[in-house]
Each structure stands twice: as structure tokens, then as C-alpha cells.
Amino acid sequence: MPRPAATEEPSPPRRPAGPARGNYDLVVALFVGLLLISNIGATKLIQLGPEVAVGGYPVLPVITDGGAFLFPLTYVLGDVLAEVYGWRRARRAIVVGFVLAALMSLTFWVVAAMPPASDWTLQQAWVSVLGFVPRIVVASLCGYLAGQLLNALVLVRLKRRTGGRRLWLRLLGSTVVGELVDTVVFCTLAFGSPGSWLGGDSIPLESLVNYVVTGFVYKVLVEVVLLPVTYLVIRAVRAREPEPVEPG
Structure with missing residues (x-):
């Protein structure tokens, strides 16, 4: 008797060529990585230039911190997240960064x-x-x-008001607001005298103002x-999304 023909399982459908998930996870990974590196760099204050004062206000030296090198890039990626993926997914990435930084x-x-260890002499450093x-x-x-x-x-609010036009206005406007609040809050709490109960060193008011102004102007210029x-x-990033992203 002839043997029955072997039944073959249907092969799974082929996935369409090209990216299937987009780049959201990659953008979030870069965003969080730059944040963590910047936070470590920010533990060192940097002073650049000779001492120059105008009307009693110290213009030089420029006072900043080590986080200034990479931290502005987190705002670039933050703009990408908000512009391409909308408020909810940008907020999720920001919260992830907050949790990992903590x-x-x-x-x-x-x-x-x-x-x-008994033979390790770098504890204090x-x-x-x-x-x-x-x-x-x-x-x-x-x-x-x-x-x-x-x-x-x-x-996101500016994008709705402008109907998706004037991207430059959205990018610069959001950066000015975000960087200003970020710089003022960080510098005041980290090095202003009201926060002395939390430990750490305070700096004179003139240097604190220099620190805030320099940090804000530098980040916006970047x-x-x-x-x-x-x-x-x-x-x-938008072109590599497999489906149109609905900002939310």
C-alpha cells in the first residue's frame, strides 16, 4: 500500500522587510545613558578664564560643571522623543531616566x-x-x-498651536523654558545657601549667579x-517608524 504523504506544517508568514519596532528603545537608551554620564560629570565644578569683574560683578572666570559637556544632548534627545513620539512616551522615558539616576x-x-578591602587605599578618593x-x-x-x-x-503644546509647523520655534522655545528651570533649580539647591542643611558646599551669591547664567546660556547655545x-x-527617527506615530 502506498504510504500517506507526509503533512507539512504551514510556514509562518514572512515579516515585511525593514524595521518592525522603530527606534524608540534606542533613543531612550541613549537619552538615559547621557543623563547618567552627565550626572557623574556634574560632581566636579570647572572654572575657566582669568578673574574679570565689571561693576563689581564677576564676568570671568566662567563657572560650570563637568556635566555641561553632554547634558545639553539630553535635551536634544528629549526634543526628539516629544516631537516624534508625543507627550506620554516622552514622559515615560523621562521617568525611566529619573528612576535610574536615583x-x-x-x-x-x-x-x-x-x-x-584591607589593601585598597582609594576609599576616601x-x-x-x-x-x-x-x-x-x-x-x-x-x-x-x-x-x-x-x-x-x-x-507638544507648541506643536498643537502651530499645527505642526515652525519646528525651530518648538525646539528653541521648549529648550529655553526647560533649561532655565533645570539650571535654576539645580544650581540653587546644589550650591545656594538655603540648601546647606542637606550637606555639601555653598558658593557666594555672585558666583552662583555666574553659574546659573553661564550654564543656561551655554546649554541654549548648544x-x-x-x-x-x-x-x-x-x-x-520618524522615517524609520514602521507605522505613523500618533503623538499623545
Whole structure:
């Protein structure tokens, strides 16, 4: 008798070529990574230039921190998240960054509290740089959360008001609001005298004003310089989305 023909299982349908999930996860990973690196860099204050005063106000040296190198890029990626994915998904990325930044600080505190090995002589140096300073941590987390949420919210609101036109206005307008709030909150809580109860060092009022103005102007200028790059990144990310994204 002839053997019955073997039955073959139907092959699974082929997925269409091209990206299937878009780049949201990649943008979020870069966003959070830059945030964490910047937070570590921000533990060092930087002074650039000779001492110059105009009318008793110190114009130079420029006072900033190590986070100034990469932190402005988090606002570029924050703009990408809000512009391409909308308020809800941008807010989710911002909250993820907040939670991981808090976890990083808590981890450094636990590690610093653990007894060092007998032949390890860098305990004090490690604690000085990465140790848990409540004042800096609170200032960083508060400034980041307020600034990034306002940046995303303003961009989305402007997008609705302009009907999706004038991207440059949305990018710059949201950055001015977000960076201003972020800089003022962080600098005031981290180095102003009202926060002395949280520990850490205070700086004179003149230096604090210099710090705030310099940080704000620098971050906004970086956004202006990188505006063409932000345009290209937004266009590239949106083009790689498998389906149109409905901002929300």
C-alpha cells in the first residue's frame, strides 16, 4: 500500500522587510545613558578664564560643571522623543531616566558605606567623587525632572498651536523654558545657601549667579548650534517608524 504523504506544517508568514519596532528603545537608551554620564560629570565644578569683574560683578572666570559637556544632548534627545513620539512616551522615558539616576545615587551610597578591602587605599578618593551627597542628588533629580518634563510639555503644546509647523520655534522655545528651570533649580539647591542643611558646599551669591547664567546660556547655545542636527535626527527617527506615530 502506498504510504500517506507526509503533512507539512504551514510556514509562518514572512515579516515585511525593514524595521518592525522603530527606534524608540534606542533613543531612550541613549537619552538615559547621557543623563547618567552627565550626572557623574556634574560632581566636579570647572572654572575657566582669568578673574574679570565689571561693576563689581564677576564676568570671568566662567563657572560650570563637568556635566555641561553632554547634558545639553539630553535635551536634544528629549526634543526628539516629544516631537516624534508625543507627550506620554516622552514622559515615560523621562521617568525611566529619573528612576535610574536615583538608583545610581543609591548604589553609590551603598558601595561607599561598605567596608573597603584591607589593601585598597582609594576609599576616601572614591567617596569624595562618587559618594552620596544628599544635596547634589536632590538638586540633580529635581532639576532634571522639572526641566525635562517642561521641555517635553512645551514642545507638544507648541506643536498643537502651530499645527505642526515652525519646528525651530518648538525646539528653541521648549529648550529655553526647560533649561532655565533645570539650571535654576539645580544650581540653587546644589550650591545656594538655603540648601546647606542637606550637606555639601555653598558658593557666594555672585558666583552662583555666574553659574546659573553661564550654564543656561551655554546649554541654549548648544541647542541652537545643534538645531540642524536635531532636524536630521527627528527626520531619520520618524522615517524609520514602521507605522505613523500618533503623538499623545
